[in-house]
């Protein structure tokens with residue numbers, strides 16, 4: 001019998017502090033008009049006052065667990081996708097696990113930058129399909145502001161901080177990830193990277209005096225490569241699921257830039273109205289953009305039980321990833337803590 005990993009709960013969290021385009025124009029030579037016309041971004045949320053990658057993840061995860069009706073005792077694996085961990089050691093997933101009191105679970109991070117949610121969904125689903133886990137808390141969380149150079153107008157206007165979480169549960173019903181297509185081009189790392197801060201170029205006083213500890217990017221090149229890679233991998237994911245674009249109700253793309261999304265829509269000849277877009281309020285939150293968008297799309301009723309969704313992402317690495325997901329909570333659920341069997345409540 002085929003085994004699937006249904007998404008039975010979801011949630012998101014962003015920092016309390018909102019930074020508008022007007023505020024950024026007091027830091028660098030830019031304007032609300034330039035940012036909105038080139039990127040579609042109006043504002044973003046940036047951490048302050050004790051917030052971190054894991055605090056955002058924990059808040060998003062609590063909502064996802066509540067929606068799924070599960071407790072800490074029901075989860076046997078915690079996976080976090082991030083390129084901005086709380087610390088080099090331990091994995092942020094371990095800190096999330098501890099904060100949520102999930103004692104009986106494995107925990108680890110994966111890093112695939114902005115493609116992290118689709119990569120992680122693929123890894124988590126595979127672990128459920130092999131029987132290594134039954135119910136996984138998977139959270140994509142990034143504090144990109146940690147690596148932003150607030151004097152570089154080319155990059156500082158684009159990014160924000162946030163987290164999105166899902167609960168994945170083993171089921172024999174065809175929900176959750178139906179297919180995915182993952183790719184990478186490690187030989188193009190220079191197009192989008194944080195050069196210093198790892199073992200290759202440690203943060204010595206000399207290095208700290210340079211821009212190498214910040215995120216740098218070739219925006220024009222990334223734009224072109226992102227559009228092409230997301231188109232090609234979207235079509236590959238559809239083919240693997242034996243579906244066509246006509247079977248897809250909603251596309252939830254990585255939210256980096258409204259113009260990139262519009263270019264993909266045009267190349268795939270899919271009406272832009274079928275794309276869920278919320279980049280205007282959050283900017284590019286890296287791995288978190290897709291689960292945040294899924295959470296908002298579900299809350300607005302844009303995605304519902306049985307909706308076929310196409311996810312597509314692109315990011316540093318370079319990496320790209322697309323997936324076909326069937327949204328919906330199976331009627332028959334795995335037993336949760338203290339209960340024999342649960343029935344799906346109306347979503």
Ligand code: COA
Nearest residue numbers: 029030034038114153154157219220222223256257314315
């Ligand atoms: N405000 C005002 N002017 C700015 C600016 C800002 N925030 N950022 C850049 N500019 C300037 C540039 O310096 C350049 O000036 P110049 O012509 O005098 O050199 C001018 O605007 C045009 O730059 P250009 O690179 O052609 O703009 P663009 O239309 O390509 O838009 C990006 C720039 C960064 C918005 C766009 O390339 C992009 O979105 N790239 C993808 C980035 C991305 O999504 N990365 C993450 C992927 S996961």
